[in-house]
Amino acid sequence: xxxxxxxxxxxxxxxxxxxxxxxxxxxxxxxDALKDVSLDxxxxxxxxxxxxxxxxKTTLIKCLTxxxxxxxxxxxxxxxxxxxxEDKVRASIGCMLMGDRGLYWKLTGRENLNYFGALYHVPxxxxxxxxxxxxxxxxxxxxxxxxxxxxxxxxKMILAFAKSLINDAPILVxxxxxVTMDVPTARKLRxxxxxxxxxxxxxxxxTHLMHEAEELCQRVGIIDRGEIIAVGSPAxxxxxxxxxxxxxxxxxxxxxxxxxxxxxxxxxxxxVKAEDAGRSKLSILCENSRVMLPRIIEKTIGNGATxxxxxxxxxxxxxxxxxxxxxxxGIDTRQVFGGEAKPSGGGG
Amino acid sequence: xxxxxxxxxxxxxxxxxxxxxxxxxxxxxxISRYRGFLVMEALLPIIFAAFPLLLGTAIGGPNAGxxxxxxxxxxxxxxxxxxxxxxxxLGACTFTVVTLMMWLIGYWVRREQETGTLxxxxxxxxxxxxxxxxxxxxxxxxxxxxxxxxxTLGSLAFxxxxxxxxxxxxxxxxxxxxxPLWGIGFLFGxxxxxxxxxxxxVQMMQWVxxxxxxxxxxVTFFPPLMQYAAASFPPTMMNDGVRSSVLGVGYLFxxxxxxxxALLIGFSLVLPLLGYQFFLDTERRLKRKEGVGQx
Numbered sequence: 223x224x225x226x227x228x229x230x231x232x233x234x235x236x237x238x239x240x241x242x243x244x245x246x247x248x249x250x251x252x253x254d255a256l257k258d259v260s261l262d263x264x265x266x267x268x269x270x271x272x273x274x275x276x277x278x279k280t281t282l283i284k285c286l287t288x289x290x291x292x293x294x295x296x297x298x299x300x301x302x303x304x305x306x307x308e309d310k311v312r313a314s315i316g317c318m319l320m321g322d323r324g325l326y327w328k329l330t331g332r333e334n335l336n337y338f339g340a341l342y343h344v345p346x347x348x349x350x351x352x353x354x355x356x357x358x359x360x361x362x363x364x365x366x367x368x369x370x371x372x373x374x375x376x377x378k379m380i381l382a383f384a385k386s387l388i389n390d391a392p393i394l395v396x397x398x399x400x401v402t403m404d405v406p407t408a409r410k411l412r413x414x415x416x417x418x419x420x421x422x423x424x425x426x427x428x429t430h431l432m433h434e435a436e437e438l439c440q441r442v443g444i445i446d447r448g449e450i451i452a453v454g455s456p457a458x459x460x461x462x463x464x465x466x467x468x469x470x471x472x473x474x475x476x477x478x479x480x481x482x483x484x485x486x487x488x489x490x491x492x493x494v495k496a497e498d499a500g501r502s503k504l505s506i507l508c509e510n511s512r513v514m515l516p517r518i519i520e521k522t523i524g525n526g527a528t529x530x531x532x533x534x535x536x537x538x539x540x541x542x543x544x545x546x547x548x549x550x551x552g553i554d555t556r557q558v559f560g561g562e563a564k565p566s567g568g569g570g
Numbered sequence: 571x572x573x574x575x576x577x578x579x580x581x582x583x584x585x586x587x588x589x590x591x592x593x594x595x596x597x598x599x600x601i602s603r604y605r606g607f608l609v610m611e612a613l614l615p616i617i618f619a620a621f622p623l624l625l626g627t628a629i630g631g632p633n634a635g636x637x638x639x640x641x642x643x644x645x646x647x648x649x650x651x652x653x654x655x656x657x658x659x660l661g662a663c664t665f666t667v668v669t670l671m672m673w674l675i676g677y678w679v680r681r682e683q684e685t686g687t688l689x690x691x692x693x694x695x696x697x698x699x700x701x702x703x704x705x706x707x708x709x710x711x712x713x714x715x716x717x718x719x720x721x722t723l724g725s726l727a728f729x730x731x732x733x734x735x736x737x738x739x740x741x742x743x744x745x746x747x748x749x750p751l752w753g754i755g756f757l758f759g760x761x762x763x764x765x766x767x768x769x770x771x772v773q774m775m776q777w778v779x780x781x782x783x784x785x786x787x788x789v790t791f792f793p794p795l796m797q798y799a800a801a802s803f804p805p806t807m808m809n810d811g812v813r814s815s816v817l818g819v820g821y822l823f824x825x826x827x828x829x830x831x832a833l834l835i836g837f838s839l840v841l842p843l844l845g846y847q848f849f850l851d852t853e854r855r856l857k858r859k860e861g862v863g864q865x
Contacts, residue, residue: 289861300576301573314573314577324690333596336592337593340696343695345588392575
């Protein structure tokens with residue numbers, strides 16, 4: 223394995239938020255956004271940071287990119303100390319933050335790229351050439367010379383992505399880059415990021431979409447409630463659960479089925495996804511499905527359920543996350559804003 | 571740990587100057603794309619000056635100019651009506667410069683926060699000093715342009731000649747007043763960066779500044795303590811210096827021109843450094859808390 227290009231050592235970050243409840247005095251509340259996070263990301267690696275909304279992904283990215291100063295711990299990026307050599311760290315990274323709106327609407331796309339190129343200290347002749355390259359690479363020519371105010375949301379996002387490439391930095395940090403993109407644009411972006419990685423860039427890619435992480439990343443760090451709970455390649459993480467099988471059952475289930483199944487010895491977790499017309503889908507993680515399936519069916523039918531479809535599933539990163547945290551990736555943990563976690567579809 | 575260079579970035583003084591120039595040009599392009607904005611902005615000081623002129627005429631009738639001259643205790647001038655009108659017009663124009671500088675520099679941070687460009691800027695290695703230098707240069711150019719358009723149009727509208735008195739000295743006061751304004755702008759910017767929801771404070775501050783500057787009256791009208799507080803405020807010195815030089819009347823503190831001028835130079839040395847340092851400190855404190863981009 224090559225040397226680490228990013229090193230995070232025991233980084234913690236606590237936000238203080240103010241809580242206002244009707245009829246009560248304003249209270250301060252400390253929220254641990256990062257708890258003693260340590261992580262190495264290697265040169266030329268495609269590293270995914272996977273976790274639900276509010277897990278601490280963006281906070282970690284903001285600490286790495288010098289936007290936030292951590293409460294404790296040390297970080298190095300491209301050989302530079304993040305706390306002491308901020309300018310060099312910034313020059314080493316091309317970054318697109320989640321829902322990047324950082325564009326001047328009264329400037330054209332090209333003027334925006336030129337502007338940020340200057341802020342990245344890219345000399346003017348090099349910058350002009352680089353902008354042309356990006357226009358070609360990302361197929362921006364149809365709209366790049368219009369003011370940004372006339373762009374569609376997808377065009378703005380792709381321009382924000384182009385902005386992150388303007389300095390051709392060795393490290394590219396992308397924080398949920400496809401979250402507001404339509405499907406074709408997201409697919410195009412993933413393909414370009416994949417190519418950039420093949421050209422030798424180190425990519426740090428945060429997402430809560432497990433298919434993105436599985437498709438793109440060589441290694442994945444799973445983050446939840448500010449803690450890195452597992453790191454490894456998608457294959458390694460899934461292999462760590464080989465003793466577990468995943469089974470999907472679709473049908474109509476009475477309310478007590480889920481609790482009864484969870485109580486069944488050998489069942490590790492049950493996640494409920496609501497379908498239409500009263501139908502639901504249960505995703506069950508269990509030991510040895512060949513042995514467990516008859517018991518699961520018996521328990522389900524015994525409770526008056528109607529089973530319409532049963533399908534054994536490959537273990538996914540979502541299952542890994544579910545097994546490690548007991549919750550799904552669709553959850554919004556609302557770390558920073560202090561709200562209660564609410565699973566999007568049941569929970570295991 | 572491995573290091574793979576810093577991409578296409580070539581840091582250095584040329585790159586810093588490039589940042590300054592690019593920020594300035596981008597700002598000029600943006601404002602040029604709001605059609606008619608500058609002309610409308612230039613009309614504001616004329617309207618500001620028209621209020622007291624019309625009010626004065628309504629109260630004092632044809633003798634408004636003479637009354638104003640007598641009450642403000644200024645030196646005798648050949649044309650009392652012109653004196654009265656030019657006094658108001660210069661005050662309104664200088665106030666526009668002051669408020670534009672404070673607004674453009676101070677509120678710049680807030681605007682960038684709202685548009686989401688502040689975080690993008692903080693992700694880049696450009697030093698804040700050169701970005702701010704680009705913004706302040708833009709603020710300087712825009713406010714000077716507005717000052718001269720407003721003064722020209724206002725002089726035509728009110729039938730006065732602004733090219734009287736010591737023009738060079740007036741320009742000197744204006745130039746000396748700009749650096750302290752930058753400093754105040756930085757302080758103001760840091761304050762807005764911290765408290766964020768600053769609209770009401772910005773609105774109120776404009777009127778407090780107008781009040782303290784004495785745009786329509788000499789600050790000697792204030793009670794003694796307030797008089798000295800107002801007179802120690804760099805925009806007041808700038809306003810008084812410009813007005814006194816053009817109208818050929820007495821300067822602040824009952825002194826020669828060199829006293830307020832020297833004080834302005836003193837403020838020019840101290841306030842920008844103080845303001846910039848305060849801005850950096852605030853920025854650092856915010857990075858330890860929720861970050862600069864949160865609003």
